[in-house]
Amino acid sequence: MKDRIPPNQYQEQGFPVLHLGPIPTFDPATWDFRAEGLVERPLRLTWEEFRRLPSVVDASDFHCVTGWSRLDNRWEGVRFRAIAELAQVKPQAAFATILAEHGYTTSLPLAELMEEEVLFAWVWEGQPLTPEHGYPLRLVVPQKYAYKSAKWVRGVRFTARQEPGYWEARGYSNTADPWREERYS
Ligand SMILES: Nc1nc2c(c(=O)[nH]1)N[C@H]1C(S)=C(S)[C@@H](COP(=O)(O)O)O[C@H]1N2
Ligand SMILES: [Mo]
Numbered sequence: 482m483k484d485r486i487p488p489n490q491y492q493e494q495g496f497p498v499l500h501l502g503p504i505p506t507f508d509p510a511t512w513d514f515r516a517e518g519l520v521e522r523p524l525r526l527t528w529e530e531f532r533r534l535p536s537v538v539d540a541s542d543f544h545c546v547t548g549w550s551r552l553d554n555r556w557e558g559v560r561f562r563a564i565a566e567l568a569q570v571k572p573q574a575a576f577a578t579i580l581a582e583h584g585y586t587t588s589l590p591l592a593e594l595m596e597e598e599v600l601f602a603w604v605w606e607g608q609p610l611t612p613e614h615g616y617p618l619r620l621v622v623p624q625k626y627a628y629k630s631a632k633w634v635r636g637v638r639f640t641a642r643q644e645p646g647y648w649e650a651r652g653y654s655n656t657a658d659p660w661r662e663e664r665y666s
Contacts, residue, residue, distance in 0.1 A: 541623035558602030587646035
């Protein structure tokens with residue numbers, strides 16, 4: 482197991498809760514998910530429509546920049562790449578910004594988000610996400626520090642240039658690779 486824990490991280494058996502600000506309330510009647518920016522086909526999906534998209538189950542590790550790692554999280558959700566395909570991303574798009582409740586954002590190169598383990602998830606370990614872990618929908622980007630795994634996601638904007646995310650604008654690494662210990666910028 483040791484080789485699955487990145488440098489200067491410790492293995493956490495529980496599932497800590499970490500975020501800034503209040504937990505948003507969820508109303509399935511008004512919730513929507515948007516794909517916007519450099520796309521041929523902007524999307525606005527209701528919760529019901531989002532849930533009808535093809536979903537997958539995938540286990541992955543989760544590394545928080547504050548030092549804990551939780552291995553083998555079984556997530557269920559829609560692959561990021563499925564959303565990109567549905568929205569027909571334009572060739573000029575090289576990055577995407579994830580848009581979450583209360584203005585939380587994070588961004589990554591499109592190529593990294595298109596990797597198959599990157600999901601918009603609503604289930605963790607066979608149960609719907611709890612509100613504090615991001616219900617109804619969160620991004621999961623296992624290969625990055627977890628501030629890239631935005632909770633309470635409402636959409637994605639495809640861009641030509643990278644927009645700074647919430648923590649990335651406050652001194653945290655834009656690349657956020659736990660194996661290279663890219664914690665700060
Ligand atoms: N919307 C939102 N998403 C967020 C955060 C946040 O403050 N707001 N914190 C991030 C950080 S730093 C971590 S470590 C993970 C924690 O996820 P968890 O609370 O489910 O363990 O959520 C990430 N996603
Ligand atoms: Mo974190």
